Structure formats: C-alpha cells, structure tokens
Amino acid sequence: MDTNKDKAGNTANDKTTKTGTAASTVSGKSLANSSAESASDNDNNNMKKETSSTAKKTGSDQSSDSDRESNTASQSQKPSETEKDGPLFKFFTDSLKDIYFAEKHILEALPKMQKAATTSELQEAFEDHYLQTQKQVSRLEKVFKLIGEEAEGKKCEAIIGIVKEGETCIKDTEEGSMTRDAGLIIAAQKVEHYEIASYGGLAALAETLGLYDASDLLHTTLEEEEQTDIDLTDIAESFINFAAKQDDEDDDDYDDEDYEDEDYDEEDGYENHGYNRGRTSYR
Structure with missing residues (x-):
C-alpha cells in the first residue's frame, strides 16, 4: 500500500513538475515575445524619434535656407x-x-x-x-x-x-x-x-x-x-x-527721248568729251 502511495505521489509530482515546466516554458516564451515586442516598440520609437529629428533638422535647414534667400533678396533689393x-x-x-x-x-x-x-x-x-x-x-x-x-x-x-x-x-x-x-x-x-x-x-x-x-x-x-x-x-x-x-527715279523730270546734249556726238558718243555716259567718275 505504501509503495502504491509513493508511486501515486511520484506520479503527481511528475505531473506537477511537467506542468510547472510547461508553464515555465510558456511564461518564458511570453517573456521572450514580450521582450521582442518591447525591443520592436523601442526600435519603432527610436525610428520615429530619428525621423522626427531629421524632419525637424530638414525643416530647420529649409527654414534657414529660406531665411538666407530672403536676406539675400532683401539685400539685393534694398x-x-x-x-x-x-x-x-x-x-x-x-x-x-x-x-x-x-x-x-x-x-x-x-x-x-x-x-x-x-x-x-x-x-x-x-x-x-x-x-x-x-x-x-x-x-x-x-x-x-x-x-x-x-x-x-x-x-x-x-x-x-x-x-x-x-x-x-x-x-x-x-x-x-x-x-x-x-x-x-x-x-x-x-x-x-x-x-x-x-x-x-x-x-x-x-x-x-x-x-x-x-x-x-x-x-x-x-x-x-x-x-x-x-x-x-x-x-x-x-x-x-x-x-x-524708286522715289528718286520717279522724280526724274526729263525724258531720255527728248533730252538733247550739245556735247553729244552720234558717231563718237561721249568718248571724246572727257567722260563716259553712265559713269560717275571723271578722267
């Protein structure tokens, strides 16, 4: 009878131990998951902070550039x-x-x-x-x-x-x-x-x-x-x-057919009179 009780006790202890081990394992997994989630949250928060910081810095730089441009324009205008x-x-x-x-x-x-x-x-x-x-x-x-x-x-x-x-x-x-x-x-x-x-x-x-x-x-x-x-x-x-x-040509007040020049000779033309007709330069 005592032997059976001991067996029963050992069996109960084993179950308790297994149950405890399982619980511990689950708890460990939960803790691990919790830690992972916590780490992930921290990373996200850090990224947000970095993004926010970058945005602020970018905004600050843009604002600074804008101010510089404004100052430059102001200096060039005034x-x-x-x-x-x-x-x-x-x-x-x-x-x-x-x-x-x-x-x-x-x-x-x-x-x-x-x-x-x-x-x-x-x-x-x-x-x-x-x-x-x-x-x-x-x-x-x-x-x-x-x-x-x-x-x-x-x-x-x-x-x-x-x-x-x-x-x-x-x-x-x-x-x-x-x-x-x-x-x-x-x-x-x-x-x-x-x-x-x-x-x-x-x-x-x-x-x-x-x-x-x-x-x-x-x-x-x-x-x-x-x-x-x-x-x-x-x-x-x-x-x-x-x-x-053409205005000059229209203002010509003589007709070539009616024009007479006493210096003109039908045979010699203007050759013997020191100049050539149609030329502006004289000999």
Whole structure:
C-alpha cells in the first residue's frame, strides 16, 4: 500500500513538475515575445524619434535656407544707407531717372511716327513698340521699387534731340513716300541704340551693386530693345530702302527721248568729251 502511495505521489509530482515546466516554458516564451515586442516598440520609437529629428533638422535647414534667400533678396533689393550714399549708387539712380524720362518721351513720339509712316509694316512696328514701351515703363517702376527709390524722371536732353531729328525727318520728306519710311526707320533706330546703350550699362551697374533682381529686369528690357532694332533693320532691308530708291527715279523730270546734249556726238558718243555716259567718275 505504501509503495502504491509513493508511486501515486511520484506520479503527481511528475505531473506537477511537467506542468510547472510547461508553464515555465510558456511564461518564458511570453517573456521572450514580450521582450521582442518591447525591443520592436523601442526600435519603432527610436525610428520615429530619428525621423522626427531629421524632419525637424530638414525643416530647420529649409527654414534657414529660406531665411538666407530672403536676406539675400532683401539685400539685393534694398541697399543699405551706406550704399545709397555712395557715388555709384547715386549715378545708377540718376541714370534710371534719365531712361524713365526717355521712355515716357518716346511714348509721346511713337504715335506721331506711326501716323507719318507710309507702309502698313512700319505702322505696325511702331504700334508694337508703343505697347512694348508701356511695359518697359512699368518694369522700370518695379526697379525703382526694388531699390527703395521713388519712380521719377530726369530730363534727358539726348532723347529730346533724337526725337526732334525724327520730327525733322517727317517735315523734310514727302508724305506717302518710301523715302519718309526709310528716314523714320533710321530715326527710330537712333532711339533704339540710345536705349540699348542705357539698359546695357544699367544692367551691368545693377549687378555690380548686388541688385540682382533689378539687373534681371533691366536685362529683359535690353533684349527687347535689341530685337526691335533687328526688326527695324529687316523691314528696311527687305523692301523699303529699295522702294525709296524708286522715289528718286520717279522724280526724274526729263525724258531720255527728248533730252538733247550739245556735247553729244552720234558717231563718237561721249568718248571724246572727257567722260563716259553712265559713269560717275571723271578722267
């Protein structure tokens, strides 16, 4: 009987031991899983922290870059008081006022030139340039605003003289003639060349002064003026200059059949009279 009790006891102990071992194993697995989950959570948290830190750093860098760009733009647009007191900036500002006056004076002259032009091609060219000049005036006003100066004109004697030449050309040429159109093109190109010189110099000075936004605007107008000059040349060389030559031929007031020259000999022609007919050079 005792032996059976011992066996029963041993069996119970074995079951208890196995149960404990199993529980321990399960508990160990749970602990391991828990540890793994905890490690995974920690890794995720660390990644989130790193991502957050990176985002903050990136945002900070972007903000810093933005601030730098803003400061750079601000510096290029708003010169310091010391720079404004400098002779180069004063010269730059005076030159801006000069071309601002010139553009407005040109706006007054272009409609007169358009009206005086003979061909539709030249009339359209003057109309296009009038609209373009309006935009250029507005662009100059932006330049003044960028550098913190009031947009105002300063009397430009050069452009007044060039425009006056154009008015003289209209008076001195016959209405409806190609010669007038040829003269108007030359007068207009004198205006363009003055503007090209002015805007080219101003754009370079703006860059020297660190006024990069202003320089870009001035370069845009410079390119427009250069293109206008090319367009005027194309119109002149395509047909107007040749048509103007025809004006001279139409003004010939003699008829070859009725023309008599006492120096002309039917047999010798002009050979014995010191010059050849049709030549402009004399012996």
